[in-house]
Each structure stands twice: as structure tokens, then as C-alpha cells.
Amino acid sequence: xxxxxxxxxxxxPWRRQIQSIGLSLLPVVTIAVIVSLYLVISAQAxxxxxxxxxxxxxxxxxxxxxxxxxxxxxxxxxxxxxxKRAEKLGLEDSPAGEIYYMSIDGYKxxxxxxxxxxxxxxxxxxxxxxxxxxxxxxxxxxxxxxxSEVRSDGGGS
Numbered sequence: 720x721x722x723x724x725x726x727x728x729x730x731x732p733w734r735r736q737i738q739s740i741g742l743s744l745l746p747v748v749t750i751a752v753i754v755s756l757y758l759v760i761s762a763q764a765x766x767x768x769x770x771x772x773x774x775x776x777x778x779x780x781x782x783x784x785x786x787x788x789x790x791x792x793x794x795x796x797x798x799x800x801x802x803k804r805a806e807k808l809g810l811e812d813s814p815a816g817e818i819y820y821m822s823i824d825g826y827k828x829x830x831x832x833x834x835x836x837x838x839x840x841x842x843x844x845x846x847x848x849x850x851x852x853x854x855x856x857x858x859x860x861x862x863x864x865x866x867s868e869v870r871s872d873g874g875g876s
Contacts, residue, residue, distance in 0.1 A: 794800060854862075
């Protein structure tokens with residue numbers, strides 16, 4: 720009963736040639752697909768890089784225009800320019816004897832804005848470094864995975 724069955728017919732030679740050509744072209748087609756995917760992804764990355772570069776140029780241009788506008792505002796509101804504008808409008812300087820100041824009860828004036836700390840004081844915020852930043856990766860690994868088990872068991876510190 721254990722007879723070996725034989726194929727009743729041979730495959731046609733052209734069929735074997737097509738199969739061998741197909742098997743030999745399979746790696747070429749696979750490489751071509753991978754290369755085409757790589758090119759598409761590279762093109763998208765290059766396009767994104769150019770767009771980012773253009774946005775940086777726009778940002779620099781906007782920052783320059785803001786700086787120019789601030790300079791114009793500072794110059795327009797300078798004392799000499801304001802004095803010239805006041806003279807053109809017919810306003811005159813008032814003598815010191817004609818200036819009156821009023822005190823208003825409850826008004827404390829504008830709050831002073833401290834941009835930097837007073838001289839002589841140390842800036843403790845910049846000198847303070849968290850302890851976790853002084854720890855090496857191996858120390859963190861040991862403490863996190865091995866020493867935490869000892870602590871949870873009740874032993875250790």
C-alpha cells in the first residue's frame with residue numbers, strides 16, 4: 720500500500736522557464752520596491768525639511784519687523800520727538816510754579832517690577848540642582864529595580 724505515486728505528466732518546458740525566471744526576478748522586484756519606498760520617504764523628509772527652513776526664515780523676518788517697529792515706537796515716543804510734536808500742536812512748557820500735585824488717599828502708586836535680583840544676593844534657583852540629576856544610570860537602575868524590592872519587604876532603609 721505504500722506505493723510511491725509518480726506524476727503522470729511532466730511540466731511543459733516553458734512553464735519551468737517562467738517559474739525559474741519568476742523566482743530569479745523576485746529578489747530584484749523586492750529590492751526595487753524597498754528602494755522606491757526609501758525614495759518616497761526621503762522625498763517627504765526633504766520636503767518637510769525645506770518647509771521647516773522656510774518657516775524659520777519667516778520667523779526671522781517677523782522678528783526683524785517687530786524689532787524695527789519697536790525701534791520706531793521708541794524713537795517716536797522719545798523726548799525730542801514728543802517735544803517737537805507738542806510745539807506743533809501749540810502746547811507750551813509750564814513753569815515750575817504752575818505745576819500742582821494731588822495726593823489721593825488709598826492710592827499706592829504703580830508696583831515696581833523687579834527684572835533681576837538686587838545686587839549682592841545670590842541666585843539660589845540657578846545653583847540648586849535636583850538630586851535625581853546627580854544620579855548615574857546604574858545607580859538609578861539598582862535603586863529602582865533591586866533596592867525597591869528590599870524596601871517593600873520591610874528590610875533596608
